[in-house]
Structures are given as structure tokens and as C-alpha cells.
Amino acid sequence: MITLEHVSKTFTSHGRTVPAVDDISLEVGEGELHVLIGPSGSGKTTTMRMINRLETLTTGRILIDGRDIQTLNVVELRRGIGYVIQQGGLFPHFTVADNVAIVPRLLGWPRQKRRQRAEELLALVGLPPEQFADRYPRELSGGQQQRVGVARALAVDPPIVLMDEPFGAVDPITRKQLQRELRRIQEEVRKTIVFVTHDIAEAFLLGDRIVLMAEGRIVQNGAPSDLLRNPADPFVTAFIGEDRGLRALQFTSLGDVAQPVPPGVPPGGMVLPGTLSILDAGRELGIHGDAIGEGIWVGDDVGNPTGYLTYQQFAAVLGETLAADAEAPHDETAHAIHL
């Protein structure tokens, strides 16, 4: 649990004091992923970097599990917090395995244990260790380097991970893939994550909560659906963008809108996982549409059908979500009524 209490930071430039972060209070619960988002200069990165004391706060307090971080040894504090940055920040002269095992090395783990941990983590982030462990960062693609960066942050299993635009420098397709992977990994490891980005779609995809910042202040702090349905002010609306319906497509999952399986539907056809967003489901249908019958089966993790949507119902959901524009507050129950 991370608690920020009235935290401010000011810089002095040309004899004037400029606030970078202005009286921010924030609570990041155990195992939650909070996204800090905002335009550049909004103080989101500075806020994150104060948590592992890469930046010093001017006033206020930051507590980790109730302990003021100013009272902790800075080196130990940082070793207990995973840190992922844009473009990986990998050490070019270390192999992938040595990069991953750097904090264990600082903590004096024996060589054997370090190696074993590195291999475990590489497997977790989808890089087969036998293939990647002994390569150098320059031999990896940008996306692969980012995976190594994530593995490195998890090396000593820290309860907290800070991520500073970790997927900002990779191409959109790889980014999408890395975002999904992060979600999968997060399901598995349940870290308390502070994630900085300026990509609103990324924020909606990953965040348990989204903290929208501007000019060093928090404009709105809420669940993704809160921001969409009840934007605090015109700035939030503007930042989220006019295509709110489209955003809604990305974070409403198929499972949320699936109907009970009606009697008499013949088995067979396509089963899509309930965790898939409506947008992605639509894409799947676009690709495989010919192969299926009257509707879509919605399945659980292992592919057992738990619900059903006819084409007509699916189209209705799509339309409904897209139409849910600025004025109309909508929630999942609305779909059920219209269906």
C-alpha cells in the first residue's frame, strides 16, 4: 500500500519557484494497478519518481505500508521497489540473464540462485530462457528488451513496481501485445503498480484506477468507467477524447454483456473468452465471421461456454456502447434492458 499525503514538489528555475507537483494525495491499494496519466508537464512522472526517491519531495509525506519513506535507507527502499523505464534502460554490457538478476546480485545472492531466478522470470515474460538468457540486449527487439525490463523489475519479487511509460517506445502492435502480457502477468503476481503513461487507451486497458493529472494536480481519480461515465470536468472529457464510445468498447468485456445460453442453440461455432473486450471480439468476428453460425459463445478461461450472444444482440451492444456519448450515462444494466 502506497500513500501520498499532500505531496508537493517545487523546482527553482531562474530564481522563481515552479511547482511540478502541487498538493497530491493518493492511495494505491495492495495489488492494484494505478495509472498516472496526463499531458507532458502534468507532474505524473515526477510523482512516480518521488515514490522511490529519485526525486525529493518538497512538502508532504509518502508512506509505504505506513512507514514514511524519508525515514528508510534510500538504497534499501529502491531495492525493494521494481522499476521499469522507457526503452528498457538495460545494461548493454550485461547479458539478458545478468540484467534480470542485477538486484539479486546487489543483494549478494549466490550465482546459481541468481541464474535460476533469471530463467524463471524470462519464462514468465514469454522469453524462453534457453534462447534468450545469454544474449546481449542489442541482439533483442525493442519489445523483447521491454520484456526483459519487466522481468528485471520483478527479480526479487518486490511488492511494489513503478513503471514509467514502459511501452512508450515500441510499435503499436508490439505495445498491444505487451499490454496484454502485463495484464496476464499482473493476474499472476498481483503487484502494487504505479504506471505512468500518456496513452489513454493504455490507461483504460491496464488501470484498476486512473489518476488523471494536469499542471501538477489530480483532476480526477477513479475507476476507468467512472472517468468515462462521470468525467469530473471538461478537461477530463477533452483528454479522454470525443470517441468515448470507442474507448468504452475497449474496456467493456464480452463477459459483461453475455446472455444466458438460450435453449435449443446447436453446439459448435466459435467460443470467445469472456475477458475479451467488445472491440476485440468485433475484430475476431471480422476475421472469422464466415466460420460461425447464428451467434457467439462466450467462454470462461478454459473455453467452456458460459454464455451466448446472437449476432443481433452483439450488434446491439456495439451500437449501444458507441452511442453512449457525452450526455447519456450508461452502465452494463442498460445493455440488458435493450437486449
Add this chain to the structure above:
Amino acid sequence: MRYIFDHPDRMLELTQEHVRLVAISILVAMVIGIPLGILITRLRWLEASVITTTGVLYTVPSLALFAILMPFTGLGPTTVIVALVLYSLLAIVRNTVAGIDDVPPAALDAARGMGMTGSQRLLLVELPLALPVILAGVRVATVAAVGIATVGALLGAGGLGRLIFEGISRVNTDRIVAGALGASVLALVADWALSRLGDILRRDVRPSGR
């Protein structure tokens, strides 16, 4: 050329003297210059004065520098070594600073963020990454030192320069050529060897991993 083949023993002996002069000087210059370079990256205000001082030293003609040093260090190898150290400092200090400045900021930020102490950052990240640039500075200094060391023969420091000065006083071109050629070859070999060393280290720079 005949002199070289007629006196292989003497050639070898003088070459060894020459190598010793240069090697000692470069090692001492590294021991002073690399820490000095590191210090500059930590205390930036030192940079201007240190680089200017070593730069000015570099421009003093070797004969003049020998003459200035002689009252303090006398005739013989010591004077030559002190002079060679002073000449070598510029390239080594400057390249140490440049090499450390060149370390990717992202790697440094990651190192800090992961909880490396200042000395761990230096030893695990900054110096290994700066090594190729530092070594390039050592190369430049070494090649220059091989040349300047020939003049050191005037002070009785030995080395291949002796052949050149013997040749001048006896009007014996063969000896001059032998000395000059020997020094040139030595410079080329040193340059090649250090460049190879750089290649090997660059590939193998990795954590020693106890």
C-alpha cells in the same frame, strides 16, 4: 637497414628500454588520469581547469619540458617518465570524462532506481561502458609517448632514440634509420595490440559474477 641486421642484440636491448619507459609512463598516467577523469564527472567545476592545464602541458615542446624538469629530477629515465606522464594525461583524462559522459542516461537512471550505490554504479555500469573510450585515449597517449621517448635518449634515458642521436653525431644514416624505423614499428605494434585488447574487452565486458 644494415645496422638492424648486424646488431640484433643491441636493437632488442634498446627496444626493451624503450618499451619500459613508455609502459611505466602510461601506467602511471592511467593511475592518475582515470581517477582524475572520474572525479571530474562528479565535480564538474574541475573540468575546465584540469582539461586546460593538461592541454597546456601537452603543447610544451618535449625538449623544453625535459629542460624544465631536469633541475628537479636530474638526468636519466626519471625525467623522461615524468614528462611522458604529463603528456599522456590529456588524452587519458579527456577520454575518461567523455566515456563516462557517454553512458546512456536510461542505464544510469535504471541503476539508481534499482538501488545501486554510487560506487556500484561506477564499477558495474559507468566504467565498463566507458572502457572502450578510455582505452582509445590510452592508445593515443601510447603512440605519442613512443615518439616522444626517442628524444629522452638525450638525457641518457636509453631507448631507440640513442641510435638516432648516435647517427646524428657520427653522420651515420644507417643508425638514424634503424632508430627511427624501430620506434615507428614499436608505435604501430602498440597501437595494434591496444586496439585488439579493446575488441576483446568490449566483447567480454560482463559481470565477473563470483
